[in-house]
Amino acid sequence: MLGFLQAASGFKIWRSSFSTETPTMVKDGTTSFKERNPFITFVLGGPGSGKGTQCQKIVETFGFKHLSAGELLRREIESNSEHWSQMLNTIKEGRIVPSEVTVRLIQQEMESSDNNKFLIDGFPRTEENRIAFEQLLGLEPNVVLFFDCPEEEMVKRVLNRNQGRVDDNIDTVKKRLKVFEILNLPVIDYYSKRGKLCKINAVGTEDEIFEKVRPIFSACAGK
Numbered sequence: 335m336l337g338f339l340q341a342a343s344g345f346k347i348w349r350s351s352f353s354t355e356t357p358t359m360v361k362d363g364t365t366s367f368k369e370r371n372p373f374i375t376f377v378l379g380g381p382g383s384g385k386g387t388q389c390q391k392i393v394e395t396f397g398f399k400h401l402s403a404g405e406l407l408r409r410e411i412e413s414n415s416e417h418w419s420q421m422l423n424t425i426k427e428g429r430i431v432p433s434e435v436t437v438r439l440i441q442q443e444m445e446s447s448d449n450n451k452f453l454i455d456g457f458p459r460t461e462e463n464r465i466a467f468e469q470l471l472g473l474e475p476n477v478v479l480f481f482d483c484p485e486e487e488m489v490k491r492v493l494n495r496n497q498g499r500v501d502d503n504i505d506t507v508k509k510r511l512k513v514f515e516i517l518n519l520p521v522i523d524y525y526s527k528r529g530k531l532c533k534i535n536a537v538g539t540e541d542e543i544f545e546k547v548r549p550i551f552s553a554c555a556g557k
């Protein structure tokens with residue numbers, strides 16, 4: 335049933351070339367990232383639900399480091415890194431890039447940051463993403479935000495976004511909504527059962543929505 339979501343051409347070869355690498359968390363003589371005891375927030379929601387917009391506001395008010403998984407992947411593509419064309423095709427088709435790639439990029443950004451409070455925006459997109467992150471870093475999120483938005487509102491926002499993205503067109507958006515429902519909702523459900531989910535109704539003005547976000551962080555930041 336999920337075949338159409340995962341069967342990118344060359345996907346298996348691409349994937350196996352990553353799986354031979356052994357991720358090294360603790361280099362000789364250095365402490366592991368986990369020992370920094372970072373505060374981690376995953377920010378989830380469908381395409382156009384307002385994740386990036388609200389992350390900006392959280393950064394301004396609470397001083398988090400914002401890591402957008404999609405932005406990190408787009409940056410990799412722009413820098414012509416290895417596998418850039420498979421990544422571009424995957425994004426154009428609204429499918430999910432292998433966890434090894436995304437987790438490595440997120441891990442690098444976290445480890446090189448002076449900030450210890452992270453907003454990880456648009457990740458994990460699948461249960462496989464979630465498990466890869468938790469196993470490789472040995473960490474779980476402290477909080478998971480879920481911006482709950484009706485599909486027609488998400489479509490309208492994405493089609494008006496105007497950032498020149500290859501995936502902001504009606505065909506790709508329809509595929510992304512399907513991928514969100516099939517692969518991302520189980521992650522949201524998982525964190526709900528773990529008592530970590532903060533579900534926010536994402537309809538309203540940006541400021542109205544931020545007023546629902548603010549108390550979640552005020553409690554721990556004293557603001």
Ligand SMILES: Nc1ncnc2c1ncn2[C@@H]1O[C@H](COP(=O)(O)OP(=O)(O)O)[C@@H](O)[C@H]1O
Nearest residue numbers: 381382383384385386387491494495538539540
């Ligand atoms: N509450 C809102 N009401 C209307 N438009 C919004 C709202 N929040 C964000 N937008 C707009 O919708 C588009 C998608 O928002 P974005 O933050 O990029 O969403 P996501 O990161 O979840 O895809 C952007 O053009 C943004 O300016």
Ligand SMILES: O=c1ccn([C@@H]2O[C@H](COP(=O)(O)OP(=O)(O)O)[C@@H](O)[C@H]2O)c(=O)[nH]1
Nearest residue numbers: 381382403404425428429430431436456457
């Ligand atoms: O962990 C991730 C995050 C993003 N993507 C890809 O990057 C695209 C854009 O993601 P982004 O979060 O930027 O989109 P948004 O939801 O903000 O519109 C997604 O559709 C996926 O194809 C991915 O494969 N893995």
Ligand SMILES: [Mg+2]
Nearest residue numbers: 385386404456
């Ligand atoms: Mg975004």
